[in-house]
Amino acid sequence: MTVEPGARVDAPEPLTRVDAPEPSAPESGAPHVLIIGGGGTGGALAHDLTLRGLRVTVVERGEITSGTTGRHHGLLHSGARYATTDRASAVDCSAENKILRRICPGSFEENDGLYVAITDEDAAYEKEFLDGCWQSAVPAKRVEREAALRMEPGLNAAMQFAVQVPDATMDAMRVPLRFFATARRHGAEIKPFTEVIALTMAGRTVGGVKVRDHAAGRDYEIGADIVVNAAGPWVGKVAALAGVNVPVVASPGVMVAVRGRHCNMVVSRLHSPADGDIVLPQRALTVVGTSSWIADDPDDLRVPADHVEMVVRESAALVPAIARAEIRAVWAAARPLIGEVGGKKRRSPRRVARADAAGHGAGEAATGPGAGSGAGPATEPAGRNLAREMRCFDHATDAAPIEGFVTVAGGKATTLRAMAEATADVICAKLGLVRPCQTVDYVLLPHTAWYSE
Amino acid sequence: MSARFRVSRSARGEVESHFDDFDVELESGATVLDALLQIKRRHDPSLVVRHSCMHASCGTCGVRVNGREVLACDTKVAWLPAGKPIEVEPLANQRLVADLATDMVDFYARYEPVGMPLVRGAGVKAEVDAGIELPEGVKSFGRFENCIECGLCLSACPVARTSGEFIGPAALAAAARVVAEPRGRELAPVLALAAEPDSVWRCRDAMACTAVCPSAVDPARALSTLRRHVAANGLKRFLGRGA
Ligand SMILES: Cc1cc2nc3c(=O)[nH]c(=O)nc-3n(C[C@H](O)[C@H](O)[C@H](O)COP(=O)(O)OP(=O)(O)OC[C@H]3O[C@@H](n4cnc5c(N)ncnc54)[C@H](O)[C@@H]3O)c2cc1C
Ligand code: SF4
Ligand code: FES
Numbered sequence: 001m002t003v004e005p006g007a008r009v010d011a012p013e014p015l016t017r018v019d020a021p022e023p024s025a026p027e028s029g030a031p032h033v034l035i036i037g038g039g040g041t042g043g044a045l046a047h048d049l050t051l052r053g054l055r056v057t058v059v060e061r062g063e064i065t066s067g068t069t070g071r072h073h074g075l076l077h078s079g080a081r082y083a084t085t086d087r088a089s090a091v092d093c094s095a096e097n098k099i100l101r102r103i104c105p106g107s108f109e110e111n112d113g114l115y116v117a118i119t120d121e122d123a124a125y126e127k128e129f130l131d132g133c134w135q136s137a138v139p140a141k142r143v144e145r146e147a148a149l150r151m152e153p154g155l156n157a158a159m160q161f162a163v164q165v166p167d168a169t170m171d172a173m174r175v176p177l178r179f180f181a182t183a184r185r186h187g188a189e190i191k192p193f194t195e196v197i198a199l200t201m202a203g204r205t206v207g208g209v210k211v212r213d214h215a216a217g218r219d220y221e222i223g224a225d226i227v228v229n230a231a232g233p234w235v236g237k238v239a240a241l242a243g244v245n246v247p248v249v250a251s252p253g254v255m256v257a258v259r260g261r262h263c264n265m266v267v268s269r270l271h272s273p274a275d276g277d278i279v280l281p282q283r284a285l286t287v288v289g290t291s292s293w294i295a296d297d298p299d300d301l302r303v304p305a306d307h308v309e310m311v312v313r314e315s316a317a318l319v320p321a322i323a324r325a326e327i328r329a330v331w332a333a334a335r336p337l338i339g340e341v342g343g344k345k346r347r348s349p350r351r352v353a354r355a356d357a358a359g360h361g362a363g364e365a366a367t368g369p370g371a372g373s374g375a376g377p378a379t380e381p382a383g384r385n386l387a388r389e390m391r392c393f394d395h396a397t398d399a400a401p402i403e404g405f406v407t408v409a410g411g412k413a414t415t416l417r418a419m420a421e422a423t424a425d426v427i428c429a430k431l432g433l434v435r436p437c438q439t440v441d442y443v444l445l446p447h448t449a450w451y452s453e
Numbered sequence: 454m455s456a457r458f459r460v461s462r463s464a465r466g467e468v469e470s471h472f473d474d475f476d477v478e479l480e481s482g483a484t485v486l487d488a489l490l491q492i493k494r495r496h497d498p499s500l501v502v503r504h505s506c507m508h509a510s511c512g513t514c515g516v517r518v519n520g521r522e523v524l525a526c527d528t529k530v531a532w533l534p535a536g537k538p539i540e541v542e543p544l545a546n547q548r549l550v551a552d553l554a555t556d557m558v559d560f561y562a563r564y565e566p567v568g569m570p571l572v573r574g575a576g577v578k579a580e581v582d583a584g585i586e587l588p589e590g591v592k593s594f595g596r597f598e599n600c601i602e603c604g605l606c607l608s609a610c611p612v613a614r615t616s617g618e619f620i621g622p623a624a625l626a627a628a629a630r631v632v633a634e635p636r637g638r639e640l641a642p643v644l645a646l647a648a649e650p651d652s653v654w655r656c657r658d659a660m661a662c663t664a665v666c667p668s669a670v671d672p673a674r675a676l677s678t679l680r681r682h683v684a685a686n687g688l689k690r691f692l693g694r695g696a
Contacts, residue, residue: 063503063513063554070505070513106570109595112588141589150586164588171597173511174571193501193554214499215465215551257508264594282510283597284669299494302480329508329526330482447571451561 026055026187031431034059034209034224036196036238037231039069040176040413044420044439045230046183046190051442052424052435056188057222059211061195064180064450065173067232069413071333073255073289074280075266076100076108076168077414080115080140081273083132089389089412090136096415097166100175103417103443107175109281113167113266114148116318117160122270129163129270140165154262154319167266169282171447172413178444179416181452185445199227199242205403206242226427229407233298233336239407244395246407247339250298252332253290254307256315258325262286267318275307276314279322288315288322292335301332336409338391390419394426406430454479456530458488459538460500465551473497474538479530485541486514486525489553501552509667512603516553517542522605522665544608546617560604563620567643569627573598573634599668600627606662606672618651622662622672625653629675632682644686653680 033049035042038060046056060066075081079093101108117123126142133140141164148162149155155162184190191213198210200221208223229246231238236248261281269277275291291307308330316323390411395402406426411419421437428435455478463470475492486504493500502525505511509527516525519533519540533539547555572595587594606622613619628647631638647653656676663673 063505065505065511066503070511071507106572109572109597110591111594112591114588143588147586150584151588153585166590169597171510171571173505173513193551195498212499213465214501215554217464217499255508257510261596264596265588281596283599283601285508285510287508299490329484331507331526333507446565448561448565451557452565453558453562 026050026053028055030055031225031433032057032223033226033228033427034222035228035230036209037067037229037234038062038064038180038190038192039067039230039232040065040179040416041069041232041408041411041419041423042228042230043176043179043183044416045228045408045423046188047179047186047442047444048417048420048424048437048439049427050183050186050188051438052428052433054427054431056183057224058180058183058188058190059194059196059209059222060190060192061214062193064190064192065176067234068333068335069176069232070173071255071331072172072413073278074169074172074282074287075278075414076170077412078113078165078167079136079138080113080129080133080163080165080167081268081278083136083138083140084128085273086389087132087136089415090132090138092415092418093412094137096418097168099417099440100170100414101168103439103441104175104178105443106446107170107178109169109264111168111265111281113165113268114143114152114155114162115165115268115270116148116155116162117270118156118158118317120160123160125271126161126163133163133165138165152263152265152267152319154321155267156318156320163270167268169266169280170413171282174447175413176416177447177450181445181447181449182442185449196238196241199405201242204401206405224404226404226406226430228423228427229405230409230423232409233334235336235338235407235409239395242395242402242405244398244402244405244407246393246409248336248409249339250295250301250334251292251337252295252298252301252334253292254303254311254330254332255287255289256308256311256327257282257285257287257329258312258322259328260284260286260321260325262319262321262325269314269318274314276311277318279315279319285328286319286322286325288312294337295334298334298336301334303330303332338409390415390422392419392423392426394430396430454481454483454530456488456533456535457538458492459540460489460492460553461540461542462500462552463549467551472540481531483530484526485516485518485523485528485530485533485539488530488539489525489541501550501554503554510601512601512668515544515555515603515605515608517544517608522609524603524605524667527667544604546607546610546613547604555604557602557604560602560607560621560623563624564602564627566646567624567627567631568638569598569600569631570636571597573630574636598627598630600630600670601668603667605665605667606670609661609665611659611661612655612657616651616655619655620646620649620652622656622676623670625656625679626662626670626672626675629679629682632679644683647679648683648687653683656680 077093079090082090239246
């Protein structure tokens with residue numbers, strides 16, 4: 001086979017749609033949704049809404065994925081991590097793990113994960129862990145010591161046994177870029193370096209945003225039927241622009257990248273989620289993490305030195321070579337820990353969507369592990385056991401209602417699509433539209449498409 | 454630790470740029486990216502700079518520091534000569550968005566057609582030979598390719614500076630990877646791409662690409678291997694036996 005010079009070789013992952021025709025560009029009269037925040041949540045939501053025929057604009061103050069998204073650990077969760085502490089999250093992760101592999105083919109190091117038992121206490125935890133996995137639909141299988149060491153010779157030889165689960169490694173930026181690229185192909189306007197500096201209000205209704213285009217050095221307004229606050233740990237700051245109180249604190253965690261690829265599988269400690277218990281290979285690096293503390297400002301994440309030591313020490317208990325490896329980078333990423341006031345903790349995308357669409361639910365206090373103590377940075381210094389589920393606030397159901405304004409935060413990068421689905425359901429209900437979600441089977445453009453003109 | 458940064462500034466669409474000076478106080482392990490983010494936070498929120506992963510893995514934070522291509526997140530301020538301003542400029546041979554941010558569109562226009570998959574087989578054969586056993590259900594271990602698509606090599610390349618059409622080191626290194634590990638791909642189109650006039654034959658072996666590459670791709674070596682493949686394939690085609 002010969003090819004004309006300059007001909008493009010077929011992209012490895014063409015855009016295909018499993019079961020439905022290509023969406024037509026949204027009609028000019030279609031409702032316009034403006035999304036604040038170009039992280040994974042904003043990208044997945046833009047994709048979902050364009051497939052439902054809406055006009056979408058995303059504004060991001062920096063580069064796309066420059067918030068929490070680009071710097072997360074890179075674990076495509078199997079759900080196992082939450083199997084004993086947060087069943088709802090475990091179930092979501094298990095489902096989304098399969099969906100993301102299908103709609104983002106070629107974007108993961110699909111090498112599975114091992115939960116490693118080192119102490120007798122770890123070993124005693126096996127039954128609870130396997131039960132939790134089973135009840136969360138997470139495939140989990142015991143692997144004896146010798147077999148585990150043949151798969152991963154770098155494991156601590158003092159290990160007793162391991163449990164294999166379908167964890168994988170993702171590229172924290174390139175997976176979301178596929179959502180952004182596909183959304184843009186379907187008409188979404190995506191504006192990096194564009195910061196929201198005010199919300200334009202007509203009485204108690206949000207009618208759009210005022211932005212500052214840092215690259216051009218000018219301010220302008222964008223009108224919208226609904227404004228979505230998807231600003232991650234900054235949601236509190238953005239909500240305050242509308243006079244809305246979203247009680248949120250930033251809870252950063254430290255990650256350390258060391259030189260050398262010390263394992264191929266994701267290696268975790270077989271115990272209840274704790275600090276420094278995930279070892280993740282990525283290219284020629286091994287990334288270990290994480291920890292958590294409370295920060296006043298999500299833009300000022302200074303890394304506490306003792307957290308670095310702790311994370312390296314704990315992860316070296318799993319893969320000893322980490323203790324001797326040269327550190328290449330140390331950084332932090334912040335989760336938004338959202339308080340209970342006005343928040344609806346997500347159970348499953350569909351359930352929350354129905355509750356919110358019916359006009360109640362969003363105003364209810366949440367229940368579950370985070371309830372009560374969840375809002376209190378003072379009472380909960382670490383935040384590890386606070387709920388990490390997604391929260392979606394329709395501010396029309398607040399005690400002091402604001403129309404046209406929805407906040408979404410929390411969740412995990414693994415569940416970005418499900419978060420988008422739940423939020424898009426709320427948005428469609430608010431707009432009086434019946435448009436089902438279509439993202440489950442939609443194979444996304446490759447990340448390189450984000451950079452095409 | 455305090456340092457003076459001299460940062461290149463230009464608004465979108467502006468041809469002229471100028472330097473702004475900022476004096477910043479930094480913690481001892483701070484990177485150039487930490488310094489730039491501090492400038493944004495404390496001195497001038499309008500500074501336009503790209504970043505995402507903070508650990509030399511996404512490839513967005515490429516800049517020129519004191520004239521040399523680096524990843525800002527991977528360059529400690531303490532490594533740079535003290536006592537004189539640290540000059541930070543955007544990458545060269547690429548379109549400018551504003552300040553330090555370049556538009557990677559031209560880079561990907563050359564890189565993407567090669568069609569290198571993001572995930573490679575991690576030299577699984579060698580590992581299996583070394584006694585590594587694959588977990589049940591995993592057909593082969595995979596890992597992301599080394600290239601993080603940062604464009605440092607293209608910025609440093611003297612040929613790209615004078616010849617805007619040159620496909621550039623990263624794309625050719627990617628082509629060499631496809632040839633080395635085809636993963637079911639048809640090689641002829643890749644070799645044809647590499648054989649174009651603005652491709653392997655343009656390279657003058659300046660080695661600047663390999664010197665700046667932060668991710669051990671060694672584009673210069675990949676390129677010379679590829680050149681041998683292209684030459685061999687050209688000969689075979691001449692003899693009627695090539696791809
Ligand atoms: C330490 C740590 C490790 C993690 N590891 C994993 C993992 O391994 N696997 C996993 O699945 N999940 C992981 N997560 C969770 C995951 O990172 C997050 O759930 C996800 O990235 C959240 O994305 P987001 O889009 O909601 O928020 P963000 O990515 O923070 O996006 C919000 C965006 O809003 C922008 N913004 C803020 N204010 C404005 C404004 N005024 N105008 C315009 N834009 C604005 C910000 O710049 C930012 O880019 C981890 C989280 C942490 C903290
Ligand atoms: S070859 Fe190296 S310098 Fe060039 S884009 Fe890839 S990682 Fe960057
Ligand atoms: S921020 Fe990702 S490479 Fe520097």
